[in-house]
Amino acid sequence: MKHELKVMITEAEINQALDKMAEKINRDYQGVDSLLVVGLLKGSVLVMSDLVRRLDGNVHLDFMTASSYGAGTESSGDVKIVMDLARSINGRHVLIVEDIIDTGRTLSKVCALLKTRNPASLEVASFLDKPSRRVVDVPVKYVGVEIPDEFVVGYGLDYDEAYRQLPYIATVLNP
Numbered sequence: 001m002k003h004e005l006k007v008m009i010t011e012a013e014i015n016q017a018l019d020k021m022a023e024k025i026n027r028d029y030q031g032v033d034s035l036l037v038v039g040l041l042k043g044s045v046l047v048m049s050d051l052v053r054r055l056d057g058n059v060h061l062d063f064m065t066a067s068s069y070g071a072g073t074e075s076s077g078d079v080k081i082v083m084d085l086a087r088s089i090n091g092r093h094v095l096i097v098e099d100i101i102d103t104g105r106t107l108s109k110v111c112a113l114l115k116t117r118n119p120a121s122l123e124v125a126s127f128l129d130k131p132s133r134r135v136v137d138v139p140v141k142y143v144g145v146e147i148p149d150e151f152v153v154g155y156g157l158d159y160d161e162a163y164r165q166l167p168y169i170a171t172v173l174n175p
C-alpha cells in the first residue's frame with residue numbers, strides 16, 4: 001500500500017532550526033579544544049551531517065547504533081546497543097546527536113552508558129522533541145523543533161526503514 005504523507009516541517013524550516021541549534025552549540029563550546037559529536041544511527045545521519053557542517057572549531061565524529069523500535073511505530077522499550085563507539089570518550093567533550101526524542105528510553109540508556117566512561121562533558125542535541133510522550137526524563141540541551149504526539153517520517157526517520165531520505169519531515173496519514 002502506498003502511504004499518503006503530509007508535510008509537517010519543510011526543508012527551509014529544517015535549515016532555519018539547524019542554524020539556531022548550531023549557533024547555540026558554537027557559542028557554548030567556544031574555547032573548547034575539541035568536540036566529539038556522536039551520532040546515533042541510523043536516524044541521526046541526516047541531522048548529523050547537516051549540523052556538523054555548521055559547527056566551528058575542532059570537531060570529531062563517532063557513531064553508535066541503539067535500537068528500540070521494531071517494524072512498527074511503537075517503541076519496544078527494550079533498548080539495545082547494536083554497535084558501540086569506535087574510540088574512547090574518556091576526558092572528551094561529547095555531544096550526542098539524535099533525530100528525535102520520544103519516550104526518552106533510547107537516550108536515557110545511551111547517556112547512562114556513556115557517563116560511565118568519564119567524558120569531560122556530555123550533552124544531547126535532538127532535532128525533534130515530542131515532550132508529551134516522555135516516559136524517562138533526559139536533559140536535552142539543544143532541540144530543533146518541538147512536535148505534537150504524531151508519528152513522523154523523513155529527514156532520517158523511517159517507517160519500516162522507508163522514507164529516511166526525505167529532505168522534509170512528514171506525518172503518515174494512512175499508517
Ligand SMILES: O=P(O)(O)OC[C@H]1O[C@H](OP(=O)(O)OP(=O)(O)O)[C@H](O)[C@@H]1O
Pocket residue numbers: 040041042043044066067068069075098099100101102103104105106107157158
Ligand atoms: O525516545 P525513544 O522513544 O527511545 O525514541 C527515539 C529513538 O527512536 C528512533 O530510533 P530507532 O530505535 O527507531 O532506530 P533508528 O535510529 O535506526 O531509526 C530514533 O532514532 C531515536 O533513537
Ligand SMILES: Nc1nc2[nH]cnc2c(=O)[nH]1
Pocket residue numbers: 069100101102103150151152153157158159
Ligand atoms: N520514524 C519515527 N521514529 C520514531 N521513534 C520515536 N518516535 C518516532 C517517530 O515519530 N517516527
